[in-house]
Amino acid sequence: MKIPLSVEAVENKHKEYLSIWANEKNTMLPSPILPYFYSKDKLNISAKESRVEGIRLSNYQKANFYKYEFQTRKQLVSTRDDLERRFGKGKVFEANIPFVLRNRIDNPDIYTEYPNTNQLKFNYLDIEQYCPPERLFPISEDRITSISFAGNNRKIRTLYLKKDSLGDKKLLEAYSKVYTKPDIEVLYNKSYDIPMILQRCKLNGIETSWMSKDGSRPYVGGKSGVHLEGEMVYDILDSTRGDQSLTGNVPTKGLKVVSNYFGFKSKAKVLVGSEIAAAVGSPELVAYNKEDVERLFHLFDIYWAGIAYTAEDLRIPLNMAVDLNVTDLGLIVLGDLFREHNIIADGDNSSRFPEIFLRKKKPGEPNYQGAVVYIEQRGLFKPVLKADYSSMYPSIVAAFSLSPDTTTLLRYDRYQKNGFRIEEDKDTFTYFIPDNALRKNVVLQVVKKPGFLSETVDRFLKERAKYKAEYKKTGSKIARARSDIAKVKANGGIYGVMGAAHHPFGFAPIAVATTGIGRECAKLLINVLDTLYPKSVIEVDTDGVYFTAEEYNKERIIHYFNDALKKKFKKDLNLTIDIDDYPAGYFHKAKNYILLTKEGNVILHGAAMKASSKDGISKKLIQDLARAKLEGKSTDSIVLRYKNLQDFQLSDFAMQVTLGRRIHEYKSINCIPVNIAMQAQKAFNIKPQVGNVHHYVKTIYGYQLFQLAKKDDLDLKYYSKKIDKIVKMFELEYELTAPIGSFIGKESESWEQEEDTKIVEKKAPMRLDDFL
DNA sequence: GCTATCAGGCTACCT
DNA sequence: ACAGGTAGCCTGATAGCG
Numbered sequence: 001m002k003i004p005l006s007v008e009a010v011e012n013k014h015k016e017y018l019s020i021w022a023n024e025k026n027t028m029l030p031s032p033i034l035p036y037f038y039s040k041d042k043l044n045i046s047a048k049e050s051r052v053e054g055i056r057l058s059n060y061q062k063a064n065f066y067k068y069e070f071q072t073r074k075q076l077v078s079t080r081d082d083l084e085r086r087f088g089k090g091k092v093f094e095a096n097i098p099f100v101l102r103n104r105i106d107n108p109d110i111y112t113e114y115p116n117t118n119q120l121k122f123n124y125l126d127i128e129q130y131c132p133p134e135r136l137f138p139i140s141e142d143r144i145t146s147i148s149f150a151g152n153n154r155k156i157r158t159l160y161l162k163k164d165s166l167g168d169k170k171l172l173e174a175y176s177k178v179y180t181k182p183d184i185e186v187l188y189n190k191s192y193d194i195p196m197i198l199q200r201c202k203l204n205g206i207e208t209s210w211m212s213k214d215g216s217r218p219y220v221g222g223k224s225g226v227h228l229e230g231e232m233v234y235d236i237l238d239s240t241r242g243d244q245s246l247t248g249n250v251p252t253k254g255l256k257v258v259s260n261y262f263g264f265k266s267k268a269k270v271l272v273g274s275e276i277a278a279a280v281g282s283p284e285l286v287a288y289n290k291e292d293v294e295r296l297f298h299l300f301d302i303y304w305a306g307i308a309y310t311a312e313d314l315r316i317p318l319n320m321a322v323d324l325n326v327t328d329l330g331l332i333v334l335g336d337l338f339r340e341h342n343i344i345a346d347g348d349n350s351s352r353f354p355e356i357f358l359r360k361k362k363p364g365e366p367n368y369q370g371a372v373v374y375i376e377q378r379g380l381f382k383p384v385l386k387a388d389y390s391s392m393y394p395s396i397v398a399a400f401s402l403s404p405d406t407t408t409l410l411r412y413d414r415y416q417k418n419g420f421r422i423e424e425d426k427d428t429f430t431y432f433i434p435d436n437a438l439r440k441n442v443v444l445q446v447v448k449k450p451g452f453l454s455e456t457v458d459r460f461l462k463e464r465a466k467y468k469a470e471y472k473k474t475g476s477k478i479a480r481a482r483s484d485i486a487k488v489k490a491n492g493g494i495y496g497v498m499g500a501a502h503h504p505f506g507f508a509p510i511a512v513a514t515t516g517i518g519r520e521c522a523k524l525l526i527n528v529l530d531t532l533y534p535k536s537v538i539e540v541d542t543d544g545v546y547f548t549a550e551e552y553n554k555e556r557i558i559h560y561f562n563d564a565l566k567k568k569f570k571k572d573l574n575l576t577i578d579i580d581d582y583p584a585g586y587f588h589k590a591k592n593y594i595l596l597t598k599e600g601n602v603i604l605h606g607a608a609m610k611a612s613s614k615d616g617i618s619k620k621l622i623q624d625l626a627r628a629k630l631e632g633k634s635t636d637s638i639v640l641r642y643k644n645l646q647d648f649q650l651s652d653f654a655m656q657v658t659l660g661r662r663i664h665e666y667k668s669i670n671c672i673p674v675n676i677a678m679q680a681q682k683a684f685n686i687k688p689q690v691g692n693v694h695h696y697v698k699t700i701y702g703y704q705l706f707q708l709a710k711k712d713d714l715d716l717k718y719y720s721k722k723i724d725k726i727v728k729m730f731e732l733e734y735e736l737t738a739p740i741g742s743f744i745g746k747e748s749e750s751w752e753q754e755e756d757t758k759i760v761e762k763k764a765p766m767r768l769d770d771f772l
Numbered sequence: 773g774c775t776a777t778c779a780g781g782c783t784a785c786c787t
Numbered sequence: 788a789c790a791g792g793t794a795g796c797c798t799g800a801t802a803g804c805g
Contacts (some may be wrong), residue, residue, distance in 0.1 A: 050797055142802070326789040363780075370791030392787085393790095437791090491787095496789025511790070542787040542792085591786050591793050607785040660783065668781050670798060703797095725795095768774065 002032060003311050004114040005183050006232050006319035009099040011072050020102065021230050022116040024183065024213065033106055034069040035076040037095035038344055042066055045079050054344035057507065058352045059762075060405055065093070067343055071349075073099050078661050086209075090351030093344060097331060104316055105335035112315050116183070123182035124150045124300070126292040127193050128285060131277045136706060141683060142200040144167040145280045147175050147197075148289040151182065154297055163281030169204040172197065176210040182233060184318070186300055188255040188292075190225040190235035191691075194218075199225070232319040239303040252612065259295035261369075262302060266291060305404040308480030313485060326488075330497030333489055334505040341405065341418045343716050348500075349506040356438060356508050357501050367501060369437040371542035372522040375590040379732040380629060381538060383546040383583030384595060387557065388544030389575050391461060396517050398458040399573040400429075402510045403451020409509040412688065413441035413653060418521050422570065433516030442512050453494065453510070460490035479638035515590050518543065521575065523722050524568055528560050540585050546585065584630045588729055596630040610730065615697075616652040617642065618722055625730045639727050645719055650711040653719060654695040663688050670698070672703055 006024035009031070011017070016031040034048070040063070042049075047068040056063045070076040080095045100604050128146040131138040145168070146160035160172050175197075187193045194211075198218060201208045210741025211218045220226050226233060240246060240253045241430050244702055250261045256270060263280055268287035271279055279285035338345065350357035357367050389395065396402070413419075419441050423430040452771045460529035464486035473480035497503050499511030523543070526537055527545050536547040585595040592606030602623070604610040609622055616657035624638045659673045668676050676696045677688040683705060687694070699713040 286776065330789070366791055368791080373787080373792050375793095388787095492789050494789095498789075499790045501790095506789085515791075544787075589794065605786075607783080608786095611784050611795080613796090658783070666781085668798070671782060672797065673782075 001116045001120070001308065001312065001317070001462065002112050003116065003315060004111055005116045005120070005231075005315045007100050007111060007114075007317040008319075008409075009073065013352060014071055016072055016099065018100065018110075020111075020114045021183075021213075022114045023118045024121075024230070026214065026230065030710055031099070031103060032110065034071065035073045035099055035102070035104060036067055037076065037080060038065045038067040038093040039091065040065060040093075041091075041581060043068065043083070043092075045083070047075070047079065053343075054342050057338075057343050057345045057404055057505075058409070060346065063344075063346075065346075068092075069709065078392070090347045090563050093346050096569055098328070101328060101331050101335070104332065105339060107209050108315055108339075109335060111317055112395070116318075119152070119633055121180065121182040122186055123180055123417070124156075124186045124293050125193055125298045126187065126289060127196065127297065128276055128289050129196065130280060131274070133274055135236060135684070139686075140196065140203065144171060144196065144200050145277075145284055146289040147171065147262065148286075148293045148723065149175075150293055150297075150590050151180055156293045158286050158290055160286055160289070161281055163282075165419055166715045167204070168200055169206065171205055172204060176206070177335075177537075179210055181211075181213050181231070185228070185231060185233045186296055187233070187235060188296060188299075189237045190233050191689075194222045194226045194228075194233065195365075198599035204448075232322065234300075234304070234307070236303060238300045238323060239307075240299065250311055255295050255299070259298050262298060264298045293337055302477065305477050306484055309478065309481045310485050313482075326492040326496050327500075329493040330500075330503060330505055333456070333493045334453075334497060337456060338505065341452055343404065345504045347534060348502045348504050349508045350501045353409070353508045356439075358510070366437045368499070368508070368515065369435040369519075370515050372519050372526075373541050373590055373685045375539045375587060376537050377539075378587050378589075380584065380586045383550075384538070384546055384548055384582040384617070385552060386544055386546050386580045386582070387529065388580075389521060389525070390578055391464070391490060392518055392521060392575070393489065393495045394457050394461055394516050395573075395575050396514050396521070397490075397494060398461055398512065399447055399515060399575060400431075400513065401449070401454045402513055403453035403455075404507050404510070406449060406451035406454070406506075407509050407513065408445045409512075410443040410445050411504070412438070413443055415439045416441055419633065420516065424570065431513060431516070434510060435512060435516065438512075442509075444509055444513050446513075457490050457494055460486045462495075464490065475557065476504055520568070525561065527559065528564050532557060532560060534674075539590060539593065540583075541591060546587070547721055574588050584632075586626070586629050586730070586732075588732070594626045594630060602626050602630060613654045613656050615719070615722070617645070617648055617719065618726055620652075621723060621726050625726070629730050635727075642723055643720075645716050645723075650697070650709065653697045653714055654706045655697065656693060656695055659688055659690055659692045659694075661690060676705055679708065683708055 006021045008019045010019045010028070014269045016035065018029040018031055020027045020029055043066065047070050050067045052065050052067045053062060054065055057060065070079065076095065079355055080092055084093045096107070099708055105363060105600070116521070126148050127144050129138040130142045130145050132142070143161065143166065146158060148156055148158045149154040157178070159171055161168060161171055185194065198208050198220060209215045209217050212228045216229045218226060225235070237253065240258045246253065246258065246261070250257050253550070260266070268291040269284055271284065271288045276285065276288070279288070300597060307318070307321050310324060311318050314321070316332065320328070365480050410430070415436070419432055419434040421432045427448055429446045429448065431444045431446065433444065436441050464483050467479045467483035467486060470476060471483055494511060495511065495514055497505060498507050498514070500506045522540060522543060525545050526540060529545055532546060533549040533552065536549050538546040538548060557579060565573055565575060582595045582597060582598040585593060588608055589606070592608040594605065594609060595603045597603060604622065604626060609626070620640050625635055628635045628638060657673050658674055659677050661675065663674060676694045677692060680686040681688055684707070696703050697709045698705055698715045698718045699709055700715050701713060712764065
């Protein structure tokens, strides 16, 4: 690798160091830079002061700044927070950039100087644990019954308990003796295996320092869930959770389901539930445990290449690449560009564009208008076509030369619902973008020259196209990984960050322009389809239009589309569309529909169809009804089968909920996630942690944690209502409705509010045609 | 005490 | 703390009814 295994910022004796692990050795590098922030005003604080010249992100003009440097991050943070308390936010700039990243941005090759050139040492790990019959899942009081692990040669070893042995002390000691101290622990769900091993060691009075490279004691906590000095954890669940190609194709993201989806062929007996406890000491449990490690190999080979590539591409250590979020990605990609152009981010979006971000807003109201989303027709359609733009937002940024050095927000004009227009003079384009969230026409000027951001996005898109073509041709996983990272960089790393309220490198005018032009692009595609195939449009979401037409001609659509594009935007744009077809589709609401693929698979879309929170009966019923509907079969017998709830087991009634935030952050303490998390804490001492998933059922006493509920107490009325609702969901037949989506609704409403001079008679709902 | 309606909160999903 | 957007289900407040 060209990059190190891991880097962390460490404070020692009031100085900042970078603790770098590479080739199994640690380097404590005194940080080449000090933690710092900028200010426009001279500040009376204790920090090293200097003057620097830079270009203000807010107006792209040269300006002088004060730079304040601190000995430690802690000093910076306390000074920053103190200034914010006294003067409010927006006093200091670039004051919240993680220090390891700050180092990478200011000195892009800092980490490539510590490459891990040796072959990385992996340990693939999976454990099994005893669980008494009265519980659904083991807790730390239960013994570990089997540990399977493998190194780079992928020969799996298993240490396991005999059937009648009740303690796992010897097992853990045996494992500690053969433990290899790898560079990277590969496992599935980092919050389980290693924390459980550590807890079991603790309860058995076993020292845990054998797990780390420098003899320090591992601890649970932090971003990676568990800290092992000199090692990093790669949790494949993080990769599968982020893999969009899985949504809709797998019911859950568990190891078995996902590896099966990717073609893993199981040879062992897959144990479920209480079978795992019953099989202690048996060859079945060993085989089962071993096979999970084989599943780890299978998924590792799918995802690891992408992470390794990301790390090298961005010149960051592997431990940063495994849990890279879009914020940090934006810091790196934009940070590199800002450094090259000597730009200082003078505040974040909310302080630089208060008209957008600090308006009076109801909770949940957006900062600016987003995409076109609505459903035009509901029911069953044969066939179903989908025309969609490839990488619409990044393509717009590239094609319209949107970049901080080319784009200026001139002013906000009075809102006009159809007010999108373009003015052109010798050197500039001016875009008038109606925004129904701002209730203003946003007037943006774009200079006719290549911008640094748009050029970079263009490069990402070309990169992506190249790797995508290579991947499609050769099936190369590396090519797929490269294609994916190029896409993420172009999409989230640029567009998402541009619109983020508090990201230091955001630039709202680009976000407003991107979605505004995106809406015009969507409408243009809708118009083309409606002209060629009148009344064909079914559903629209952002950059894709579902439509239906018996006879259709792809070439014709693309030809008309290109013509319309040229006419509308008065120049050649590199915007392309793809067209996919499906034999049938059933559309329920916006973003909620089902499709039949040519291969005969049923794909569910949207929360109404496939929310993971649904109970098993509902899920099965939807699956069955969906297939029947799309294949044109009668649904009567299916409905009858589900009417008799007595035929189902308690577990079929269980619903799922995730704790989305920390308990004290909830405004409503009576909501289900909190209620269930508290029950789990009370009954099983499970600490409420963000991301915890619990199963629960509705009983006549209210919502109950699944493990505490009895079948006789189930609120069957509640479940029959749910079933009736699902059956109704599939009863629409070619029902033509007025546009339902809020896109149209909101537009007309805000228009009426704007015209407050006269009372307008209540009009019929607007049709899409009126709007276009 | 029951039902209906509405707003706000929350999760899950889509692009 | 990447964005906006749709949907479904929940709770609590309120009003109307007998």
